[in-house]
Amino acid sequence: MTGWFSFEDMGASAGDLMARDVVCAWLGEAGIDYDIALAHPFEGGVAWEDVDPDAYSHVSFICGPFGEGPPLLEFLDRFSGRPMVGIDLTMLQSLDEWNPFEVLYERDSSRTARPDLAFLAPDHRVQVVARILIDHQPEYGSRDWHEDANRLIDDVLQARDAVVIPVDTRLDENKTGMRSVAQVESAIARVDASMTTRLHGMVLSIKNGVPPVVVDPVKGGGKIKRQADTIGWPIVFTHETATVEALTEALDYCLTDEARAAARACRERARATLEPMQQSLLSDLDRTAAPTE
Known part of the structure; x- marks a missing residue:
């Protein structure tokens, strides 16, 4: 489970984390184990640079803009042997031009648009x-x-x-x-x-x-x-x-x-x-x- 929260200084937002948590809840309900890749300042999880790609049946990227460029190309290259799943993404290029995903439920792309996944997240409130x-x-x-x-x-x-x-x-x-x-x-x-x-x-x-x-x-x-x-x-x-x-x-x-x-x-x-x-x-x-x- 990856997203912009897996990369340092890449602007991960509250909405990114909320979309991630929605998917985590779905996987948990289905009894599917997962790891979350996190980078500073987020704590816990794993570092995508350090894990063994062969330990995973799928690699997902959740929420935000997604385009053909750094640091995503390095990330995609590292997990090139694993099925890639894109969820709640804004695809910056036409899918006819570039689509690295075997499974894609985009937020918006050249073929469709959906509501952002944060709509399904539970309400978060503090005083x-x-x-x-x-x-x-x-x-x-x-x-x-x-x-x-x-x-x-x-x-x-x-x-x-x-x-x-x-x-x-x-x-x-x-x-x-x-x-x-x-x-x-x-x-x-x-x-x-x-x-x-x-x-x-x-x-x-x-x-x-x-x-x-x-x-x-x-x-x-x-x-x-x-x-x-x-x-x-x-x-x-x-x-x-x-x-x-x-x-x-x-x-x-x-x-x-x-x-x-x-x-x-x-x-x-x-x-x-x-x-x-x-x-x-x-x-x-x-x-x-x-x-x-």
């Missing part, structure tokens, strides 16, 4: 986490430890099988290409949890019912810790309490339904607290207004 980090804050002087705080978050995220979505809440210069409030909030609203060293990373997460793991990047606690205490959000860490282990445990919790319910409850408490502010502000403006001509 999605927003990464919302602060830059240097010179106003805090020696109390600023944002680099270490951000690094702790990155260490936690790199160890987890999750999709990490970088979100920058700053709009005058945005590192993630977002240009409006709606774009920032829409990105945050669609994730399962967030990890943040920004105050509005915490606030916008909770506003959208997304549980945040919050690290205050100011030693001793700054505005983030004060805001978390004010609204009653407990998943907040300071310089003294933030560790990879503690943040990992907190993220585990924030990815639960219980945490989402807690985030929604926190949002409603915050809104209820702020509700009288509109009328109070308008009254104060009226009371303190300077005479105008």
